[in-house]
Amino acid sequence: MNDVGIVFEQVILNVSDLAAPEPMTRIIQALMKLTRQQFLLVHHRREPFPIFEKLTSAGWLYNCQQQTPDRYQIYIFKARQHQYVTQLSLLRDDH
Amino acid sequence: MNMSGMSFSGLPPIDIPFRFFASAITFVVCLAFFVFFSGESLWLSRWYPSMLALTHGFTLGFITPVMMGALLQMLPVVGGIGVKNVGLLGRICHPLHFIGTGLLMWGFVCESSLQPIIKILAITCLTLSFSYYIFSISQVLWQYFNQRFSKNIISQNSTIIAISYSLLALFITLTLGIVLQSQSLGFSILQAANYDKSLTNTHALWGGLGWMALLILAVSLQVIPMFHVAPTFPKYSAKLIPFILFFTLSLVLVFPQGIEVLLSFLMMLFVLFNVTLLKVIWQRKRKIPDTTINCWRLAAVAIVLITLFYITPEHWLSADIRAKKSMLLTAVFIYFYLISIILGMLLKILPFLSYTHLQQRCLINFEAMNFLPNMHELLSKRSAKTLFYCHIFTGSTLLLTVLSPQFYWLFSLLLLIEFSLFFMIMLKTCKGYYHCSLKITQLENESVDIT
Numbered sequence: 001m002n003d004v005g006i007v008f009e010q011v012i013l014n015v016s017d018l019a020a021p022e023p024m025t026r027i028i029q030a031l032m033k034l035t036r037q038q039f040l041l042v043h044h045r046r047e048p049f050p051i052f053e054k055l056t057s058a059g060w061l062y063n064c065q066q067q068t069p070d071r072y073q074i075y076i077f078k079a080r081q082h083q084y085v086t087q088l089s090l091l092r093d094d095h
Numbered sequence: 096m097n098m099s100g101m102s103f104s105g106l107p108p109i110d111i112p113f114r115f116f117a118s119a120i121t122f123v124v125c126l127a128f129f130v131f132f133s134g135e136s137l138w139l140s141r142w143y144p145s146m147l148a149l150t151h152g153f154t155l156g157f158i159t160p161v162m163m164g165a166l167l168q169m170l171p172v173v174g175g176i177g178v179k180n181v182g183l184l185g186r187i188c189h190p191l192h193f194i195g196t197g198l199l200m201w202g203f204v205c206e207s208s209l210q211p212i213i214k215i216l217a218i219t220c221l222t223l224s225f226s227y228y229i230f231s232i233s234q235v236l237w238q239y240f241n242q243r244f245s246k247n248i249i250s251q252n253s254t255i256i257a258i259s260y261s262l263l264a265l266f267i268t269l270t271l272g273i274v275l276q277s278q279s280l281g282f283s284i285l286q287a288a289n290y291d292k293s294l295t296n297t298h299a300l301w302g303g304l305g306w307m308a309l310l311i312l313a314v315s316l317q318v319i320p321m322f323h324v325a326p327t328f329p330k331y332s333a334k335l336i337p338f339i340l341f342f343t344l345s346l347v348l349v350f351p352q353g354i355e356v357l358l359s360f361l362m363m364l365f366v367l368f369n370v371t372l373l374k375v376i377w378q379r380k381r382k383i384p385d386t387t388i389n390c391w392r393l394a395a396v397a398i399v400l401i402t403l404f405y406i407t408p409e410h411w412l413s414a415d416i417r418a419k420k421s422m423l424l425t426a427v428f429i430y431f432y433l434i435s436i437i438l439g440m441l442l443k444i445l446p447f448l449s450y451t452h453l454q455q456r457c458l459i460n461f462e463a464m465n466f467l468p469n470m471h472e473l474l475s476k477r478s479a480k481t482l483f484y485c486h487i488f489t490g491s492t493l494l495l496t497v498l499s500p501q502f503y504w505l506f507s508l509l510l511l512i513e514f515s516l517f518f519m520i521m522l523k524t525c526k527g528y529y530h531c532s533l534k535i536t537q538l539e540n541e542s543v544d545i546t
Contacts, residue, residue, distance in 0.1 A: 017324055017380060018324065019321070019322055019323060019324045019381060020321045020322055020447060021447055021450050021451050021454060021470070024451070024454055025454065025467075028454065028457050028458060028461065028464060029464070031458070031461070032461045032464070045320070046320075046321065047175065049171055049172055049173075049174070049175035050106050050171060050172055050451060050455065051455070051458070052175070054455045054458045054459070055458060057458075057459065058458040058459050060458075069327070070327055
């Protein structure tokens with residue numbers, strides 16, 4: 001189910017300079033504060049595998065993209081934002 | 096949904112790695128009694144049965160199970176794939192491994208007619224445990240590489256590659272161990288080549304440098320940047336050194352007569368890696384005092400000193416030291432290199448794992464965040480520091496005991512104190528985890544009741 005035509009707001013979180021397990025704490029805190037119109041873009045220095053399975057079981061979707069060997073961006077969003085985030089991430093990939 | 100197209104599986108239940116860690120620490124407490132009751136004679140020669148039992152006690156009873164438990168936890172974090180039926184693996188490998196190790200030690204020191212049976216039982220338990228473990232980890236590695244290749248991802252994670260080398264080294268160490276035990280039982284597999292002592296050295300080298308040190312190297316590539324916000328290791332140390340190490344170890348199998356030259360080269364490689372490690376640690380962003388960092392430093396300094404000692408011409412050393420050279424090298428390598436790193440890693444991993452497992456439950460219920468303890472509440476900095484100093488004192492008395500065996504009681508006493516303290520620290524972390532987990536469960540139950 002997509003809310004086609006709605007523009008969602010992106011909340012950016014950079015956890016690249018934090019030691020484990022601080023990045024996950026910050027991600028959970030950021031997810032707690034998200035409104036219905038917002039989704040999260042996380043900048044991380046590695047692929048945070050352990051969080052992925054739990055995100056899915058908690059009803060979140062994610063899209064993890066490797067930018068450089070030391071730089072990943074992870075979109076975390078709800079099902080209704082799927083189409084919007086996918087288009088956005090594809091657009092950024094093209095650039 | 097994972098849009099990168101790869102499947103992931105999560106962390107194993109916390110009790111699986113923790114049972115390996117707790118039993119390993121308890122095993123060393125038992126070793127302290129073994130040292131005490133074995134007396135001075137244990138320290139006469141590296142070939143003395145009690146010394147062989149003690150060496151296997153440390154390597155198989157402590158270092159290996161900790162690495163086995165840590166690897167089960169590490170693979171989902173590094174590669175995103177966990178072991179299938181990890182619970183079953185824990186329930187089978189864990190008891191078999193410790194029973195096998197205990198029996199192996201008994202088999203070394205036992206002088207009765209039961210010795211062959213004890214040895215056969217030990218080989219059976221350890222072979223079954225290691226085979227199942229190696230098979231399970233190989234499956235994970237196969238799945239990881241398969242997924243990467245099917246998605247045309249060419250660049251591979253250096254940690255995973257180094258783990259693959261070390262797993263292969265474990266297999267070779269196990270095979271050599273079985274051959275050696277079979278020889279001692281009278282099955283003359285390699286009698287014609289008169290391989291016995293050279294084979295023991297090769298077995299020790301593959302176990303010490305291949306399985307343990309190479310795995311530690313693999314883990315350090317991941318945990319140092321992750322826990323200390325340090326830069327990633329340069330390519331030569333992350334990719335090239337593990338490959339050359341493995342290749343050189345393979346040469347030891349083919350040319351056992353060249354073991355001394357090859358060992359010197361292997362040690363130089365470890366020195367190079369550890370100097371890089373010190374540099375990476377120095378470049379970390381958060382330069383806060385940390386016991387784990389001190390453990391890494393102690394281990395790096397130890398490996399440099401071992402290498403210098405190894406290449407020192409024999410005639411520069413006194414007769415006493417010359418006679419004990421190989422025992423001193425082994426003692427420093429096991430206690431100040433391998434165990435120091437494992438100590439440091441456990442001090443970081445124990446609270447981290449507890450925290451991560453609790454934290455993951457907060458994703459389902461955000462309110463649970465309020466119950467999360469501080470990392471230092473799970474393992475205090477002061478306890479970690481005390482344990483580190485205990486470790487240095489115990490290690491020093493070990494060296495003293497190698498040179499003057501009459502001090503064996505002091506070493507056994509300090510070993511008992513160090514690992515009893517370690518056990519208490521672990522117990523406190525588990526207690527903290529359990530209390531918090533209970534609170535989160537109550538909260539989850541309340542949420543279910545409301546809905």
